[in-house]
Amino acid sequence: MSSEDAPTTRPLPDVERVAPGAWRLEAAVATLPPFDTVNTYVIAHSGVAVVVDPGGERSEAADATRRTIALAGATLKAIVLTHTHADHLAGVDRLLEGERDVAVYAHPRELQRLDPAWRATGLAHGRRLTVGDEVVETVHTPGHSPGHIALWLSTQRLLLAGDLVAGAGSVWIGLPEGDVGEYLESLARAAALEPAVIAPGHGPVRHDGALVLHEARAHRLARERGVLAALRIGPLDLSAIRRALYPDLDAAIVDHAERSVLAHLRKLMRERRVMHVGTDERGPFDLAPGGGRD
Ligand SMILES: [Zn+2]
Incomplete structure (x- = not known):
């Protein structure tokens, strides 16, 4: 599916307030079924905004993101990528247009896949970004891709999960990048944080964080039992x-x-x-x- 035939029946992008100072915007993208949209998140506190996964490549997606930042009374300071699949970063160039001091961050294991012009900075496990009076902590969650990260806002007990889990259905873990063993460890790492809210890269925001992570683990282990049963x-x-x-x-x-x-x-x-x-x-x-x- 090209961006030109992306569904236009729903009003895109939608904006949803996820938590104080956190919004979800949904944009049409070409990605793996059953998904046809990606979630971009705006975190804004005290006049400073960070955008997570600007995946929508159309100008409407960038416009809606800028509008959300402006309504929050903030200035864009950084873009964080949970990982470097195209459906999570297609809108970076548009957001950077006309900006001078916007930093781009991704995990060190994925930096080499980014446009050198972005001069992206590595965000390793445990690294904290300050967004006004909010702290966003990096959690390395490999499995879907080697340098996949989730972002943890402990004051809200909110986990921006990228493709660690989906709001409905399951994420894809496959070769050459996928690693099921690492993925299961990442689910455990996320569960240990005891997130109340999980804001995924695709699908709706979930307010049953422990259950979402448990289901993702159960789904993967059931698939593994299926492989063993076949053999x-x-x-x-x-x-x-x-x-x-x-x-x-x-x-x-x-x-x-x-x-x-x-x-x-x-x-x-x-x-x-x-x-x-x-x-x-x-x-x-x-x-x-x-x-x-x-
Ligand atoms: Zn992905």
């Missing part, structure tokens, strides 16, 4: 495992599904529960000795 009948190649998990897939997303199965297999091989018995990356794969076949 219980004998060695299978990647396509066969994928068909066992998702029998009726739209051809357009078969590749994505297979790369997500590979991410599970990689974790299981690292844990020596599955072994690769083939000649290329498509397998076949088999349960490791003692891995569960009777």
